Amino acid sequence: MSDAQTLAVEVKAIEAVTPLIKHFTLAAIDGGALPAFSGGSHIVVVMKGATRVHRNPYSLLSSPRELDTYEIGVRRMEESRGGSHYMHDAVKVGSRIEIAHPVNLFALDKIARKHLLMAGGVGITPFMAMLEDLHGGAVPYELHYSVRAPEHAAFLPRLEAREAGRVRMYYDSENQAIDFEGLLSRQPLGTHVYVCGPAAMINRVIATAQHCGWSDSHIHSEQFSAPPVGDAFDVFLARSGLKVHVPHDQSLMESIEAAGVEVPYLCRGGVCGFCLTKVLELDGELVHNDHYLSEAERAKGKHIMPCVSRARCRHLVLDL
Amino acid sequence: MLITGIKSKPVYAPLHADARGRYHLMLGHGAGGVALLRVLKELEETAPAALGATRVLYLPRPMIGNASASVAITPESGAADAPADPLAELEALALAELKLFASVPELLTDFRALLERSLMGTRLYVAGPESFIGLAMKIALEFNLNKDEIRAEELGSLARRVYCIHCRATAEEVRTNIVRCGGCGRWLLVRDHYSRRLAAYMGVMADAEAPGELPEIREVFV
Amino acid sequence: MSATLEFKPQESYRDDFTFRNSRAAIRRFPLPFPEDEYMYSVNIEPHVAGPPGSVTEHAFDVDEHYIAECRERALVLAAEPLRYQALPHMMSSQWDTLELIMESLARDYPHHFLLERHGNRWHWVNRPLALDDRFTFGEPHSLPREPLDYITRQAQGDFVVMDQREGDLWTEAGMVTTQADWSLDFDIGMTFKEWHGPVPLAHELGVFDRALKFLLNLRLGQPVRRLNWTMTVHPRLDTSPENYPHWGPDRSTVTLQNAGELLHLRVELQGLWRLPRSNAVLFGIRCYLISLAELATVPKWARRVHRVLKTLHPALVDYKGLTRYRDTAVAWLAPHDDGAPTSPGTGPD
Numbered sequence: 033m034s035d036a037q038t039l040a041v042e043v044k045a046i047e048a049v050t051p052l053i054k055h056f057t058l059a060a061i062d063g064g065a066l067p068a069f070s071g072g073s074h075i076v077v078v079m080k081g082a083t084r085v086h087r088n089p090y091s092l093l094s095s096p097r098e099l100d101t102y103e104i105g106v107r108r109m110e111e112s113r114g115g116s117h118y119m120h121d122a123v124k125v126g127s128r129i130e131i132a133h134p135v136n137l138f139a140l141d142k143i144a145r146k147h148l149l150m151a152g153g154v155g156i157t158p159f160m161a162m163l164e165d166l167h168g169g170a171v172p173y174e175l176h177y178s179v180r181a182p183e184h185a186a187f188l189p190r191l192e193a194r195e196a197g198r199v200r201m202y203y204d205s206e207n208q209a210i211d212f213e214g215l216l217s218r219q220p221l222g223t224h225v226y227v228c229g230p231a232a233m234i235n236r237v238i239a240t241a242q243h244c245g246w247s248d249s250h251i252h253s254e255q256f257s258a259p260p261v262g263d264a265f266d267v268f269l270a271r272s273g274l275k276v277h278v279p280h281d282q283s284l285m286e287s288i289e290a291a292g293v294e295v296p297y298l299c300r301g302g303v304c305g306f307c308l309t310k311v312l313e314l315d316g317e318l319v320h321n322d323h324y325l326s327e328a329e330r331a332k333g334k335h336i337m338p339c340v341s342r343a344r345c346r347h348l349v350l351d352l
Numbered sequence: 353m354l355i356t357g358i359k360s361k362p363v364y365a366p367l368h369a370d371a372r373g374r375y376h377l378m379l380g381h382g383a384g385g386v387a388l389l390r391v392l393k394e395l396e397e398t399a400p401a402a403l404g405a406t407r408v409l410y411l412p413r414p415m416i417g418n419a420s421a422s423v424a425i426t427p428e429s430g431a432a433d434a435p436a437d438p439l440a441e442l443e444a445l446a447l448a449e450l451k452l453f454a455s456v457p458e459l460l461t462d463f464r465a466l467l468e469r470s471l472m473g474t475r476l477y478v479a480g481p482e483s484f485i486g487l488a489m490k491i492a493l494e495f496n497l498n499k500d501e502i503r504a505e506e507l508g509s510l511a512r513r514v515y516c517i518h519c520r521a522t523a524e525e526v527r528t529n530i531v532r533c534g535g536c537g538r539w540l541l542v543r544d545h546y547s548r549r550l551a552a553y554m555g556v557m558a559d560a561e562a563p564g565e566l567p568e569i570r571e572v573f574v
Numbered sequence: 575m576s577a578t579l580e581f582k583p584q585e586s587y588r589d590d591f592t593f594r595n596s597r598a599a600i601r602r603f604p605l606p607f608p609e610d611e612y613m614y615s616v617n618i619e620p621h622v623a624g625p626p627g628s629v630t631e632h633a634f635d636v637d638e639h640y641i642a643e644c645r646e647r648a649l650v651l652a653a654e655p656l657r658y659q660a661l662p663h664m665m666s667s668q669w670d671t672l673e674l675i676m677e678s679l680a681r682d683y684p685h686h687f688l689l690e691r692h693g694n695r696w697h698w699v700n701r702p703l704a705l706d707d708r709f710t711f712g713e714p715h716s717l718p719r720e721p722l723d724y725i726t727r728q729a730q731g732d733f734v735v736m737d738q739r740e741g742d743l744w745t746e747a748g749m750v751t752t753q754a755d756w757s758l759d760f761d762i763g764m765t766f767k768e769w770h771g772p773v774p775l776a777h778e779l780g781v782f783d784r785a786l787k788f789l790l791n792l793r794l795g796q797p798v799r800r801l802n803w804t805m806t807v808h809p810r811l812d813t814s815p816e817n818y819p820h821w822g823p824d825r826s827t828v829t830l831q832n833a834g835e836l837l838h839l840r841v842e843l844q845g846l847w848r849l850p851r852s853n854a855v856l857f858g859i860r861c862y863l864i865s866l867a868e869l870a871t872v873p874k875w876a877r878r879v880h881r882v883l884k885t886l887h888p889a890l891v892d893y894k895g896l897t898r899y900r901d902t903a904v905a906w907l908a909p910h911d912d913g914a915p916t917s918p919g920t921g922p923d
Contacts, residue, residue, distance in 0.1 A: 070853040134850070143739070219472040222472075222495050245375065358771040360767075560822025
């Protein structure tokens, strides 16, 4: 996609729902309905700052049945290169921002016999919309939601009002922890587990599910990597005939876009594989930060996901 | 119209243990018992405790017509030194359960009941004639068992279940390239197009374009 | 194109086969051959608005055959209700499809269709079919039939809805009455490659690997399309495997004398849409029929189709069911091919 296909929205409300998470309500500028979507979808928010453009993916947390507004939750990231800081500091009620059409890379499995949802911190956001899709259906589901302390439990009142009895809270501050092994070892056949949260939690759920004998097709996770910072480097774009400098605090994709070259993308978080780009020449090493390429593919060094990955190199040529 | 070489036709491979599974559920029919025995030996070597989490549902004697025959070990079963009757060896293993059956419907009824109370972490292994595998897979699908949880090895008869696309009747134990439909009486050409949901191959009228012009009838699914 | 279509409600696709294309319908026929030879390709392009009057001007093309085609579908369904099927988990995709088709038709053909939405209370008017229904969106019992059944009885062409899971697309709902010899009843529940299993050569060429990868990433609001083709004896829409005993004998009746009237090029305009609430993919397969005689009124097309049929790969001749009459078709077209080069593109000269 490209920015030509974005929607212009206006920020209708901002609420600090935890010390770190702000809840944004967005509406179409013409007041009309926004595109329908499915639970688990995200939008890419295009933030035009003074010096650069940020494009960050955020899960839609509002009900797929209510299309007058979209809602997202943005956690202020300590090591952010600016996206979440921009949303927290520069965006006000009445601000206009651009968003891309929703994309779902974290969909519920429609023939599951049970859904087991596991959220950590701001990872609750995609589940808020998924719960609306599950609510009232015939398939059983339960949510296990872990946060640092009660004041960090975003959207808890809404959950308690709508999903009482199907949500269990865990507070680190009270030494409560999700019993991953206990839960994953006693699920009926045909259960699917979905996890969204910090990397350590996601890795733990995947490893525990595998340890309990789960096959990979029943394990779903979503973790958008913010593009990590790293050493500055230069890249030569073979088809465009351009040399592009990638500063230490800007991603490869952002730098290429700033030079006027479009890279096709869906998630901008190293998940979907859409921006897979051929590496034509390399003197140095690739720094893969995505969740898409296999170990074998990384070892070959023939492809890179420019949305989150970088290079430490003297010379790099990409097929763009 | 493509008759053979259709990609929906299931591809089977020799069974091996999937030690990543926590529970193992095995269905065997006739010579399929040999393949199950091989998997169990592998489990015994790699994860001995797994035998105690393994249930085997076994139909020792394949039904041929109305008469029962003893287990025939074919060269395809892949082991020249395979036991003549795997039953005795299966009985010697310390399994969670070994249950024997006299008919496919009885075995499948128990299989369904077992799936109802099975947990995530279960791996399914099916070994036997192709139609037996198909019927077991059809039930497994209803429980959302995915491809990465099921393994199957075809051993024994290749006789097919054939779904008449014209009248929806299913013919069992079809061994010939052409078969007369028991529902509508048409001669059906048996294609390789396979539906896992119906557990059947497609049968389509063989002489529609030139009535009476039938290919030679040959035994091909044996 | 004029804002109001002139329908030909008396046309038939069976028995006396009175279906004919008007001069205008011939000129807009979507010829699927950009060159004088044919082989598979992943010929997918964005489904954006084509030139005014073309079959791609609107998301869902409505033409002069609309009423007759909807009646033909009703006849097929009356005899064989299972031509429409939807697995239980496909309900949200049914509503998605209903919304997409109703919104498109009401927007693109306001003289013929009207949609009024007040929240979930919808009012739908289909003037050509004389329907006027009020229902609650999302409430299945407020419609006389399941939503997909209801809306696809009012649209031309077949529709299949594919659920996306396990990195695959599963054929799990559809309305299939105008098909080129495939059966929804048999294929429902299949993966993308199982469903396309009977297609020769293309698997080996990697066509379905690439198509599947592309479709898994299909985006909301960015539909795509492609053309496919075969041939049919008589203007018969329902060439189903189910009814093969009925139409199969036609293949033996083609002669050099009747080929111009009997043989039809059958072109499918296939459209693919990501559906919003279900994350499923809608696959529309719209069938256009043109007799060789009608086709030959455009000299460029007669030349090109003659050359395509003459050089067609034997596996495709067999797969498309042309074996018994391909040579006759080539012989009938030969006098229309003077050997002159054909101009680029698929449009008439």
